[in-house]
């Protein structure tokens with residue numbers, strides 16, 4: 001037997017670390033180049049749906065995630081400042097039974113830490129932090145990677161493949177594959193964590209709450225392991241400069257809506273803005289260079305599936321890189337298996353962005369549909385999304 005294949009990955013985010021773990025399980029040698037000095041603490045809550053959880057469980061992370069996550073009982077939907085939910089979508093045990101894995105919420109840093117801790121246990125995963133830059137020279141399937149390491153040294157290697165998991169502003173996509181820049185959506189996410197006491201009596205803290213309004217939508221769920229409630233408020237904004245948005249808070253007036261007033265008060269000036277962009281490109285690979293996660297297909301977070309798609313990507317790509325005769329062959333098969341599904345999820349996410357912000361009279365129709373679908377309708381309609389098994393798909 002020859003030396004194991006070496007795969008280089010740019011980015012120790014959720015997609016990059018999941019891929020590193022999946023590849024290491026096939027015995028491949030993995031080098032992850034990360035520009036930050038550690039795994040990122042940035043961000044707040046994340047919903048981990050059953051389709052993503054199945055992949056993580058298959059990588060042996062079931063217990064680590066169960067210890068740091070919370071399974072809400074349901075999702076209460078409140079259109080137009082209603083006091084009582086128009087509908088409560090069933091989560092909890094029912095969803096676990098339907099899709100074979102829980103639908104949980106957790107802090108993004110806890111998921112990254114679980115992935116990083118698991119990766120550290122593999123001798124065949126090498127994570128290099130504080131990488132200033134990398135360059136790729138490729139010709140057909142031949143590839144040379146040169147990376148600037150933090151100690152001033154230059155690392156040069158000829159790996160089997162290079163995977164850009166370097167996020168929405170991926171240089172692998174724009175510089176090395178000649179792909180497009182991310183497109184600003186006109187929407188901003190305002191995120192905050194507040195102590196549960198601040199929202200006692202305002203929100204039901206054993207579940208997720210979704211507020212719909214023509215001016216905004218708001219998602220709230222508890223993160224008991226952080227003793228916090230995660231709030232994500234989405235508004236339409238012309239401004240896309242984070243340094244400007246950072247100087248202000250969302251311009252939402254609660255009017256007579258006391259519950260919204262309490263929620264906004266609980267955060268005060270503590271909102272962290274994030275401009276939302278998406279990536280649409282058919283070019284996911286050239287030769288031995290490919291993309292996964294947000295680098296390939298960043299989407300609006302209105303179906304809570306961006307990270308889930310990166311996790312699925314990892315499960316599908318790893319066996320292909322392990323077994324295909326060439327990296328180009330693996331990436332072509334990967335694109336064939338993934339692009340249609342990812343596009344469908346991107347479209348659902350973008351459509352939700354419009355539906356959540358509908359005003360009269362369209363909101364009346366929307367509300368009638370939500371009511372008539374019943375507590376399980378959402379999950380029946382999206383069984384193709386949540387019931388998908390990426391581990392099996394990668395073996396096909």
Ligand SMILES: Cc1cc2nc3c(=O)[nH]c(=O)nc-3n(C[C@H](O)[C@H](O)[C@H](O)COP(=O)(O)OP(=O)(O)OC[C@H]3O[C@@H](n4cnc5c(N)ncnc54)[C@H](O)[C@@H]3O)c2cc1C
Nearest residue numbers: 011013014015035047166167189293294304305306307308
């Ligand atoms: C408000 C909000 C809520 C969300 N909620 C959910 C949710 O509930 N569920 C869900 O599934 N998704 C959700 N998402 C989407 C999710 O956050 C992203 O899809 C996911 O984090 C993308 O992971 P990634 O690993 O592809 O990219 P990233 O998380 O962006 O990681 C990229 C990594 O690459 C590194 N990097 C970048 N450039 C370079 C370089 N040149 N060299 C080396 N390293 C580099 C970065 O430092 C980073 O570590 C949400 C997003 C937002 C904004």
